[in-house]
Amino acid sequence: MEEAIVIIGAGQAACQAIMSLRAEGYEGPITLIGEENYAPYQRPPLSKKFLAGEIGYDRVELKAESFYAESGVTAYWGTRATEIDRRAKRVLTNDGRYHPYSKLLLATGAQVREINVPGFELEGIHYLRNIEDVHAIQAGFKPGARMVIVGGGYIGLEVAAVAKKRGIDVTVLETADRVMARVVDPIVSHFYERLHREAGVTLRTGVTVSGFEGEGKVAAVVSGEGERFACDIVLVGIGVIPNTDLAHEAGLEVANGIAVDACARTSDPDICAAGDCTSHPNDIYGHKLRLESVHNAIEQAKTAAASLVGKEKPYNQVPWFWSDQYDVKLQIAGLSTGYTDAVVRGDPESGKSFAVFYLKDGQLLAVDAINRAPEFMMGKILVAQKAALDPARIKDESISVKELVAK
Numbered sequence: 001m002e003e004a005i006v007i008i009g010a011g012q013a014a015c016q017a018i019m020s021l022r023a024e025g026y027e028g029p030i031t032l033i034g035e036e037n038y039a040p041y042q043r044p045p046l047s048k049k050f051l052a053g054e055i056g057y058d059r060v061e062l063k064a065e066s067f068y069a070e071s072g073v074t075a076y077w078g079t080r081a082t083e084i085d086r087r088a089k090r091v092l093t094n095d096g097r098y099h100p101y102s103k104l105l106l107a108t109g110a111q112v113r114e115i116n117v118p119g120f121e122l123e124g125i126h127y128l129r130n131i132e133d134v135h136a137i138q139a140g141f142k143p144g145a146r147m148v149i150v151g152g153g154y155i156g157l158e159v160a161a162v163a164k165k166r167g168i169d170v171t172v173l174e175t176a177d178r179v180m181a182r183v184v185d186p187i188v189s190h191f192y193e194r195l196h197r198e199a200g201v202t203l204r205t206g207v208t209v210s211g212f213e214g215e216g217k218v219a220a221v222v223s224g225e226g227e228r229f230a231c232d233i234v235l236v237g238i239g240v241i242p243n244t245d246l247a248h249e250a251g252l253e254v255a256n257g258i259a260v261d262a263c264a265r266t267s268d269p270d271i272c273a274a275g276d277c278t279s280h281p282n283d284i285y286g287h288k289l290r291l292e293s294v295h296n297a298i299e300q301a302k303t304a305a306a307s308l309v310g311k312e313k314p315y316n317q318v319p320w321f322w323s324d325q326y327d328v329k330l331q332i333a334g335l336s337t338g339y340t341d342a343v344v345r346g347d348p349e350s351g352k353s354f355a356v357f358y359l360k361d362g363q364l365l366a367v368d369a370i371n372r373a374p375e376f377m378m379g380k381i382l383v384a385q386k387a388a389l390d391p392a393r394i395k396d397e398s399i400s401v402k403e404l405v406a407k
């Protein structure tokens with residue numbers, strides 16, 4: 001069969017893969033199938049400056065739409081891939097077309113986890129994953145409106161910060177006993193709880209939502225304890241699920257994401273996968289990871305592009321993330337899961353600048369840097385080196401971050 005690369009999903013990973021395929025010297029045809037009506041764009045601003053109306057679409061699109069034709073890409077927007085026929089090596093789309101491939105890339109991302117409680121279908125209950133979601137939220141984003149946010153994770157808290165600045169009355173309901181409990185130490189959670197409360201957000205932890213009430217439109221969120229939170233608009237931010245159905249139905253190995261090796265290859269040698277939809281090995285931590293981050297989508301897409309043209313460029317990097325809330329930038333280098341000590345550098349009780357170093361038996365696993373770019377930058381390097389650090393030196397701010405490993 002003739003050379004033809006098909007990419008399913010038109011997001012961050014897909015856009016990077018196109019650039020990398022051409023940079024790797026691939027000159028054959030590329031077909032891009034995206035179910036959204038937009039060319040690939042950045043999602044992080046959707047809960048930050050784009051939601052706030054501070055930047056428009058031109059600042060979130062990853063490449064101008066002309067880029068795709070100029071790069072020899074046949075792009076189908078608003079088109080969903082519905083089946084992968086691995087025997088015939090072709091992809092079926094919902095417009096009835098078949099797209100033959102010699103190599104296929106799955107870059108299908110993730111979808112929001114929905115809340116399945118009575119009243120979930122009422123108008124005014126929103127999720128946030130794409131541009132259309134933002135437009136729907138913005139319609140109810142009026143000063144004085146009462147907004148309840150279900151979920152105190154990154155998305156919920158970022159939206160809370162934007163909404164508060166807009167003059168909206170914001171209540172955040174979190175099931176766990178603290179915000180961002182899945183990813184950070186209580187020290188960081190409590191810092192963010194203070195930040196939001198000082199901004200005027202009503203923050204309630206240990207509250208589980210059991211239903212929504214209203215006549216057609218949501219008017220209240222109800223907790224398991226029977227408490228009612230009156231509202232005009234609701235945002236649910238309770239996590240995402242990787243888009244693996246296509247891969248699963250095609251018989252590819254799926255285990256908490258599409259299973260790929262370090263070269264982004266699935267269990268079919270002609271199919272790679274990259275981004276939020278994958279579960280991939282990571283040597284630094286010695287186990288498989290499923291990540292939801294721009295860095296992961298970009299770097300894994302580079303690896304996948306190399307594999308698609310027959311080269312090996314294994315992906316094995318320190319994961320990193322960020323979150324912007326008010327004037328505070330959180331940058332996370334590495335993954336803290338399994339830490340035994342959280343060592344603080346700086347003062348989390350007052351001010352807005354400190355870092356938490358997560359150690360496991362003396363070895364650095366991750367760094368949360370709150371308005372601390374040097375700690376973040378150095379953290380990435382030290383985590384990759386699996387550096388052993390002395391807690392006393394971490395705490396001592398007279399020692400620069402660059403010298404933390406020096407004995």
Ligand SMILES: Cc1cc2nc3c(=O)[nH]c(=O)nc-3n(C[C@H](O)[C@H](O)[C@H](O)COP(=O)(O)OP(=O)(O)OC[C@H]3O[C@@H](n4cnc5c(N)ncnc54)[C@H](O)[C@@H]3O)c2cc1C
Pocket residue numbers: 008009010011012013014033034035036042043044045046047079080081082107108109110128129130155243246274275276277291292293294295297320321322323324
């Ligand atoms: C509101 C928000 C804020 C975020 N903030 C941050 C942040 O601050 N920092 C950070 O690192 N990350 C952040 N992220 C996460 C980051 O945006 C994702 O990790 C990244 O977009 C993943 O890229 P991807 O290409 O894997 O998936 P996506 O960008 O989700 O792209 C996948 C695309 O595939 C499409 N698709 C799926 N199935 C099909 C199909 N069958 N046929 C056709 N098309 C299909 C989807 O509709 C989607 O357009 C944020 C995400 C959101 C939603």
